[in-house]
Amino acid sequence: MASKVSLKAKGKTNKGSKGSKERSTVQCLKEWSTWTMKKAKVITHYGFIPLVIIMGMNSEPKPHLSQLLSPV
Numbered sequence: 001m002a003s004k005v006s007l008k009a010k011g012k013t014n015k016g017s018k019g020s021k022e023r024s025t026v027q028c029l030k031e032w033s034t035w036t037m038k039k040a041k042v043i044t045h046y047g048f049i050p051l052v053i054i055m056g057m058n059s060e061p062k063p064h065l066s067q068l069l070s071p072v
Helices: 017-057 065-069
Strands: none
Touching: 017 065
């Protein structure tokens, strides 16, 4: 019979709180970055057009809102 290759580490294993703490920190960082990117996407999606309109209203010569929104 052929022997099976074991992927287990030999010697001491770190089953203490340090390994789980690092793992939880990495997991927390991944979750936080994912949450942040989702919120940034929503803010950019709904905030871009109002930002452009506000910037247009603050430019010279001061246009009215109807002039900004009309295609002509």
